[in-house]
């Protein structure tokens with residue numbers, strides 16, 4: 386980890402973990418991949434290690450991220466998918482040459498065509514976004530109930546009633562806010 390940069394929020398779904406690299410979108414937004422190096426770090430922790438990243442590749446990554454966010458949000462509220470977002474996702478998916486590799490232990494890994502090919506890594510993320518937006522995977526897209534967040538997340542809970550993108554951040558903050566509001570309403574006499 387590089388010091389001085391905001392931490393990553395790690396989720397179990399690649400595409401929505403990626404959109405989570407910009408958090409608090411409706412509040413004081415936090416950019417978690419502010420430099421090409423931070424995108425390299427993020428890709429490494431998500432099994433898509435690359436050697437390097439250019440400013441142009443970071444821009445492309447952010448464009449893909451915002452497109453996934455827009456399309457996933459539309460899907461969550463059952464709105465029409467924005468055509469421009471769909472185009473970016475499809476272009477990114479088509480541009481990459483990543484191969485799924487089965488390890489001797491029976492795990493799937495991604496092999497990129499070259500270690501400098503950020504586009505390959507982005508194609509894996511785009512394909513992941515396509516599979517959740519298309520409803521191919523077991524789960525449901527929903528929007529975080531925190532008003533300053535409203536991130537699209539993939540709810541795989543049995544009841545499909547998860548309210549927050551992340552229990553440790555948005556979930557906890559909301560609980561605390563409710564607790565403080567109750568205290569203001571019912572102050573304990575001194």
Ligand SMILES: [Zn+2]
Nearest residue numbers: 529534550555
């Ligand atoms: Zn949230």
